[in-house]
Amino acid sequence: MRLPEDVILKEVGPRDGLQNEKVFISTEDKVEWINQLSESGLSYIEVSSFVHPKWIPALSDADEVFSKITRQPGVTYSALVPNAKGTERALKANVDEFAVFMSASDTHNRKNINKSIEETFPVLEEVADEGRKAGKKVRGYVSTVFGCPYDGKVAVSEVKKVCDRLFSMGVYEISLGDTIGIANPKQVDEVLRELVNDFDADRFALHFHDTRGLALANTLAGLNAGITTFDGSTGGLGGCPYAKGASGNAASEDLIFMFEEMGINTGIDFNKFLKAASFIEKALGKPLPGRQLKLLEGRT
């Protein structure tokens, strides 16, 4: 088994976790949570999204959150930026890094952002250009890499095409998303081995969902294939609208626990992270699916 010495965990809970929540978490609680996360040793936090508030009311306070958080040195505070209007707001909020997103499957892309894949590229290109002109790094998300709720399996050739276009826009890293939590470790191994034939492994991150309990096994397959950056969401926060009762994102603290137990350094203080997880769980007023939280609280 091939394992790295260090990994980077990128915390996406404040954006990807909250965006599907019906409850509006107060700006004050968001800020407190992000500040606690900042103090845990994380190096990257995706703070919010500059999509139109009509689409994601849960994150309508993105500008205010950015203005109120305490930024720690060494921590990158990023945001999702979907279009020109979002770019304007993101620059005004002085985000550290832009994230752009699209799907590897055309149907999912249309359902999600109302455009074909081809129509999406110029929009993201403009965001990426403006971001880079302002000195921001740009990260890309590609969703449905391992399966689409509409189109089923997604050919690696399609994933490659999308990656190629995103990299050519100056995106420095692509987070490969298992949006509906359908990936299995063998598939992760196979897809990554094909991708790293064409691109460097360190230009990819993995973004798993734990819908079928496979997030940690898939992460192990990713590590073994040479990937060292992983997205996680506090407590496993983040629903999936396509699967009833499905768990959401891989829980960051479950990832941290596995990495550290394997002697892979994350730079994160597990107990401080768990405290931040308990905080947001309480603010949400519902139990989160992350295993470490369950264990802490004595839930099954």
Next chain:
Amino acid sequence: MRLPEDVILKEVGPRDGLQNEKVFISTEDKVEWINQLSESGLSYIEVSSFVHPKWIPALSDADEVFSKITRQPGVTYSALVPNAKGTERALKANVDEFAVFMSASDTHNRKNINKSIEETFPVLEEVADEGRKAGKKVRGYVSTVFGCPYDGKVAVSEVKKVCDRLFSMGVYEISLGDTIGIANPKQVDEVLRELVNDFDADRFALHFHDTRGLALANTLAGLNAGITTFDGSTGGLGGCPYAKGASGNAASEDLIFMFEEMGINTGIDFNKFLKAASFIEKALGKPLPGRQLKLLEGRT
């Protein structure tokens, strides 16, 4: 990643899953559950335990369960046999296979069976001898292989000693137990690579607990190290007395799902298995932790 074409899943729920339950499942329900499991394509079911009913009241009806189940051709119906008295009952019940058990850590062995490791060998030897004389295969369980709640880490040299003694008694296979669910994939890889230096990989099975959500990742590490037999418990049934709120055994249907998704044949009909899981969950009257059951029921 090295993956086999086929694996054997050994279902231990009716014994290992039920033994910690406070609720007494009626003999009728046990028999119905085991009959449903038998029809799912499983090749191995650990039906019950012939320990003294005083110690495990939940399994006090072992004799009756064996007499009432419908045995399918090609399915091995085994039982745990702790001592001479248990041997007598197991032979009378005409079990197909004996299972003997002990710990790799002396303190856990003393707490669990009130004997030192050295004192345990002759007892198991007698069981194994009597079983083999009656034409029964004998399987061994070694618990706390990856960590002990009292002694912490367990040296692989200690595990090897216990395995060596068990194999020399004629035990054909040893199930290596992560009794408190503390193993991590790197450790699984390392321990197995040391063990298969001394013994054939096909003489080992892996028995994981999902306490920290690592059962599937550990299973993947086990597959990659050449192991092809895994224990599972329906629905993840089976508590751990040492961890508050801990999940129990690896859920058989979660293992089956992962194997089959990876193209590894189990010979088990997933939907029939899930039906049997729903049956025992209903009989127990409480939600079980297995992920596939949660997904089916829309629980988080």
